Amino acid sequence: MAIKDVQEYMHLTDDEVEQLGRELDAIRQEIEESRGEKDAAYINRLIRIQRGLAAAGRLTLMLGTQRKETRVPAVVAGTTFLALHKILENMEIGHNVMHGQWDWMNDPEIHSSNWEWDTAQPAEQWKHSHNYIHHQFTNVLGYDNDIGYGILRMAREQKWHPANLGQPVYNALLATLFEWGVALHDLDIERIRKGEKDPKEMKRQLKQIWRKGRNQVVKDYVVYPALAGRQWRTVLTANLASNVVRNLWAYVIIFCGHFPDGALHFTEEELEDETRSEWYLRQILGAANFKGGPLLHVMSGNLGFQIEHHLFPDLPSNRYAQISERVQELCRKYDIPYTTGPLHQQYGQALRTIIKLSVPNSWTSSDQPEPPTPSRERRRKSDAERPPRRQELGGWSRSAAGARG
Amino acid sequence: MASTIPWERVRRAGDKLTTPLLPDDYLRLLNPLWSSRELRGRVEKVVQETDDAATLVIRPGWGWRYDHRPGQYVGIGVQVEGKFQWRSYSISSPPVRKRRTITITVRAMPEGLLSAHLVNGLEPGTIVRLALPEGDFVLPDPPPQQLLFLVGGSGITPVIAMLRTLDRRDTMPDVVLHYSSPTPDRMIFREELARLSEKHEQLIFHELHTDTDGMLDLADLDRICPDWRERDTYACGPGPMLDAISEHYEQHDLEDRLHLERFSLELGGEGGEGGTLTFRNSGKTIEVDGATTVLEAGEEAGIGMPYGCRMGICHTCTLTLVSGKVRDLRNGDEYGNANEPVQTCVTAAVGDCTLDI
Incomplete structure (x- = not known):
């Protein structure tokens, strides 16, 4: 359901919302002041592990496949190492570094301004489509392109079209080819379809994607297989498998962030005169966590703490667990829903929504309470039509990107 | 010793294996120094x-x-x-x-x-x-025939590099070194300087211990080094000392002879147009011209600006430009995207700007 005015929907008064905002600001300040040596050691250690996994995976596949007796274990181990390396790099390292979570270290090698992640999408485009569009306009219909990524119908307020019947298939394709779906994300397929996209900007973006995507493909499907000589086919298959594993995993985790039942959608009326505290409140209501142990959280880039990540996108991810306890306390105090559950339940709900919304609304029942008001027209907005950018979402810069591709 | 160029090429070829990272990003995990x-x-x-x-x-x-x-x-x-x-x-x-x-x-x-x-x-x-070595406080090659060093405190550090090089290359010209320090104990390289002046008779070493003997009065130069007007002078030390020296040399119309080390920044590019800078958190504003860096303007306005090298190397001073446009004084590049990070020590305002601090 879509909410026109969060505060009206909630039981909170103006003062209570402002008070909540102040308490969240206090948490932010506390974490900012306590960042130090241990946090720096955490990200450096993780980068060492991830690059170690990459090297181990490549070497295991290249050397281990040469002899018949070691081939099968080498393929299994090598593929696993590579998949783990890609997952860690994309989720806990790349995504979080590009959010500026580690900029405070003042380390030019771990900085949002020049990090290029190990996937097909150019970092600059990610920082626009994700840090800005998605994090500032989280779950606002017509503003946040992450609601279904322009491919899936994920909110009942989005108009049904017969093409939506294919959703289960599109979903499976998106999951398998997730890297490439993400790569095209900032192009904003919907605005291209409607002819609203500036062709010059589109050309620039396509060129950027082409350059980076080509390097990724050449690495995994040409160079490393070639280095394996006669075993090129084995290595190519293993590389492909590791990419698919990463794609599926990233897809599941990302779909658990905003599509489980408790995560609400909003309308553009909510954006009007939205205060910082109301923005905080929208982040809590629009995101969903999942539960798990420390290993699961690291492997999912700490996105199991999606609510905390949305409240404080630029605080170091290793602190989200600690922040989460404080946020849950606040949610209890102000009686705000805090959506969480086991991973399989959260993903199950997202999948159910994908399937249900492939048919017209009248055929299925909503899993969420009806919105207080019907929603209005939702055309995609361009940056010029969106309100100005919030500063905690960091920068994205044309000049810094594209240096390497 | 092998040239470094083939290694550069090997590493560049290695990019294909490590894209989007560089081979160095992996090699430095083996040895932290193996990264360029x-x-x-x-x-x-x-x-x-x-x-x-x-x-x-x-x-x-x-x-x-x-x-x-x-x-x-x-x-x-x-x-x-x-x-x-x-x-x-x-x-x-x-x-x-x-x-x-x-x-x-x-x-x-x-x-x-x-x-x-x-x-x-x-x-x-x-x-x-x-960071790569920088600075113009250097001796020409070959060195001038007659040199005068006026040094205060830790200002000896660039001068010792020059003297050591002259000693190593055995090209020590006629040098007078005047070195002020509060006490003999606080005089860095005192013994080495004494040794050098023993070895090279053309190197005269004057010590001044300011705690007991007072500061150097530049009028005394005529006594300490009667031919100071004929010498190329290199001065390094505390700001007030350098100010006094440069004033003295200007009075004698000898500023061409004087080289100072101030750790200042050389800004070659065009300036900005200037405008009003607003610092968002405090709401303070200041009018600036196009030659004043954002960092200097912030300091003048009483903002606790972060800074490091003050020459665009270290990025310590980077702040978020909320709105407006700034120009990089080194090369004229302009930055003006909403919420773009900018290096305040090398940029100046192009029109009105708001900064997040």
Whole structure:
């Protein structure tokens, strides 16, 4: 359901919302002041592990496949190492570094301004489509392109079209080819379809994607297989498998962030005169966590703490667990829903929504309470039509990107 | 010694294997010095020079060319509580590749947290970041026939690099060195300087201990070094001392003879247009011209601006430009995207700007 005015929907008064905002600001300040040596050691250690996994995976596949007796274990181990390396790099390292979570270290090698992640999408485009569009306009219909990524119908307020019947298939394709779906994300397929996209900007973006995507493909499907000589086919298959594993995993985790039942959608009326505290409140209501142990959280880039990540996108991810306890306390105090559950339940709900919304609304029942008001027209907005950018979402810069591709 | 060029090429070919990273990003995990992506160095030794000054012997990693000119300084970044802090220090060693090390000499300043850390807290083995050597406070090659060095306190560090180089190359010209320090104990390199002046009779070494004998009165130059007007003068020391010296030389119409080391920034590019800078958190504003850097303007307005090298190397001063446009004074590049990070020490306003601080 879509909410026109969060505060009206909630039981909170103006003062209570402002008070909540102040308490969240206090948490932010506390974490900012306590960042130090241990946090720096955490990200450096993780980068060492991830690059170690990459090297181990490549070497295991290249050397281990040469002899018949070691081939099968080498393929299994090598593929696993590579998949783990890609997952860690994309989720806990790349995504979080590009959010500026580690900029405070003042380390030019771990900085949002020049990090290029190990996937097909150019970092600059990610920082626009994700840090800005998605994090500032989280779950606002017509503003946040992450609601279904322009491919899936994920909110009942989005108009049904017969093409939506294919959703289960599109979903499976998106999951398998997730890297490439993400790569095209900032192009904003919907605005291209409607002819609203500036062709010059589109050309620039396509060129950027082409350059980076080509390097990724050449690495995994040409160079490393070639280095394996006669075993090129084995290595190519293993590389492909590791990419698919990463794609599926990233897809599941990302779909658990905003599509489980408790995560609400909003309308553009909510954006009007939205205060910082109301923005905080929208982040809590629009995101969903999942539960798990420390290993699961690291492997999912700490996105199991999606609510905390949305409240404080630029605080170091290793602190989200600690922040989460404080946020849950606040949610209890102000009686705000805090959506969480086991991973399989959260993903199950997202999948159910994908399937249900492939048919017209009248055929299925909503899993969420009806919105207080019907929603209005939702055309995609361009940056010029969106309100100005919030500063905690960091920068994205044309000049810094594209240096390497 | 093999040329470094083939290695560059090998590493570039390696890009295909490591894209989007560089091979160096992996190699540095084997040995922290095996990366030329960022210049690094390992602290090999910390040599106590005086009670409050120490020499750091640093082994630079890949990409260091050992071709600094004596007198130049180097930016050094040290991680303190997880955060890199940058400062610049003169290189005190002569440029010799064979040694595989460079040295910088640091005096712990009473209010300088980083300098105190460098002097007392740095363990051998620590990895530091380096910036390429810079600075115009250098001797021409060949050196002038007659030289006068006017040095105060830790200002000796670039001068010792020059003297060591002249000594090594055995090209010591006619040199007068006037070195002021509060007490003999606080005089860095005192023994070495005495030794050098014994070895080279054309090197005259004047010590002045200001705690007992008072500051150098420039009128005394006629007595200390009667032919000072004929000498190329290199002065390095505290700001007030340099101000007095440059005034003295101007009075005698000799500013061409005088070379000063002030760690200042050379800004070649075009200026901005200027405008009103607004600092968002405090709401303070200041009118600036197009030549004043955002950093200088902020300091003038009483904002606690972060800064490091003040020359665009270290990025410590980077702030978010909320709105408006700034121009990089080094090359004229303009930055004006909403919420773009900008280096305040090398940019000036192009029209009205708002900064997030």
